Amino acid sequence: MDLNATIIGQTIAMIVFVWLCAKFLWPYIIDALEERQQQIDDGLKAADKSQEALVKAAAEADEIVADARKQATSILDQAHSRANEIVADGKADGVKERERQLAAAKAEIEQEANRAREELRGQVSAIAIASAEKILNREIDGKAHDDILGKLAQEL
């Protein structure tokens, strides 16, 4: 094992290879590695973010659904009460209408009855007078009993 100029040769070779590695090898590999690390990091962050967004969106959706449900309930309630109101109104109207019609019918009936009575009275008195005239014409002068006959007609 003599020491000789191979030392110098090897030192030069080493400098050359280290230079080659530092210039043409290391940057490519380490850049690719770092870029991938960055990508993975970004991907994980994005996943976290979307997870958060998902949770948020779900909460929002829940809120919207709850709101809608509340609205629906209130609308339903309103509709119910309105329907009840309408029904109640209808009932009241019906009752009123019935009473009105009943009253009208009663008045008409009464009027009709009155009219029939008047007519009947007239006819009865006419018949009574006619019959009395016939009797009296035969027996006595009708003039003596006129007041009695008048009174009779009045009573009818």
Add this chain to the structure above:
Amino acid sequence: MAAEGGHGPASSAEYITHHLKNLQYCKTESGDWVWNECAGNFWTINVDSMFWSVFLGTVFFFLFRAIAKKSSVGKPTKVQAALEIIVEFVDSSVKDTFHGTSRLIAPLALTIFVWVLLMNVMDLVPVDWIPVVLAQWVFGIPYMKIVPTTDVNVTFGMSFAVFFLILYYTHKAKGPLALWYDLAMHPIAPSFKGPAIIAAPLIILFNLILEIVALFAKPLSLSLRLFGNMFAGELIFILIALMFSGNIIIGAMGGVAHLLWAAFHLLIVTLQAFIFMMLTIVYLSLASEKH
């Protein structure tokens, strides 16, 4: 195996020494370049070590680059995922240890780890395969050590680069005088007040000696640790390979021993690459730390 061939060495000692020799090319005093007669000559290149180290470095670079170029951010392939495991492992090691902001430390650590790992893995190729093929059938190359990290020159070369980086980062983080300040004022802080000032030069001298040794021990231990582990592993593989030239029983035992040692060596191979990388990061982290 090699012993069976007509060109092979005769004795086991020759077999071993043959396997421990590098293919060398050197400039002699007369100015000629010659092969393999280079003992004691500094201007020698271990051609096999340099070839395999540069070859494996190139394999590392182009393989990783080919995968990195085809890499996709969204849908990584399995090969890309494997590469990214290595890169992330190195990157996290650097981030855990080095707290400065340097664009160099991480690629440096990646290069060291993968390159040293590849060079160490050559140890698992059976010791005779490539040398015998090259020697007998292809080029007639007499010596071929295919594991660069069993060559002390290679490990020293790498630790020198690290050493220069230590000096550079100390300078960059703490200014030009910081290195000397670090060397002179640690581990015992000299006092400049009152009569203690007499002792100050002595303390500084003591510190200097201690810290300079410590400073040089860093690259030395870094390279010798790797070299020692890989050299010892290689030597054991060579010894096991020697058993293959014995009779069939010894050969079978050699096969079992080879498998066991290769399995164990797999740990050493990975561990040493990791240690080299980790210590480099630690040294540079210490160098660039402010007080």
